[in-house]
Amino acid sequence: MLGLMTLPLLSPAQQNKMSVAPSDPLIVKRGEAAKQILKAVILPGFHVNSDKPKDEFLIPLKLTWNAGPLEAKSISYPKPEEMELNGSQMVVYTGTIAIETQFVAAKDAAPGSSTATGKLKYQACNSQMCFRPATLDVHFPVVIE
């Protein structure tokens, strides 16, 4: 073990470098499809890897939806930015991004209100340092008619 000494370091406080804006309710008829846009905001000065980073060792942005009232058929990520950082070409997201999910309500889904839940995993960096991978809980109201 490397426990030689304990240090009272003032490391930067771990905080979310990305947040998710509240989503509007999605109203879907049984057996029909609908799309939902998830808006996420990345803190100024930071970037997160795109869903398809160029370097195999980097951790991609990934949205997943839990089983629930709707079935996620496809997820579309926005076009990333190309960024040259410390001599490497990166594909990243900065600022506000919108991720689109195509959902389908089952033909036999029970009508009524519920909540769709999921997770958004990301890994953020700035030009000097990176922060541990983090996961945000995401959700939005669903009304099945």
Place this chain on the structure above:
Amino acid sequence: MVVKLSDYRGKVVLLNFWATWCGPCGVEVPWFVDFEQRYKSQGFAVLGVSMDEDGWAAIKPYVSDHKINYRVLLGNDTIAQLYGGLDSLPTSFLIDKEGRVAFPPHIGLISKNEYVNEIQCLLENQQTTSLHAGSDDTSASLACPAK
């Protein structure tokens, strides 16, 4: 296998916390490979402590791809807490021959020259002062890195 920093007493150690997914950490890796090669015979060692959550499955290919010639270890949250939490990477400590942290830690990417100056300083100077936790004397540090 458990590695103790005390096993390295008598050597200058660059203790680097990193991860395979950390771009700035990757910038430093070739520097550390160079340091290990250049200073090893003078009583110097790099210890790279990976904070990868996927463990050796992630680390081994990276070590191979980047031809890392220094010792790489797998860290965990317990280790992280001992070193201030390690919320951001890279974070590096220069440890003197007596096993003390010789300079304030480097949190984030710094220049290669800063490392060179500190390593050479510690290799050339036996008399060091340190920044111990709880020490009343935190103002004293080696002057030589100001090259």
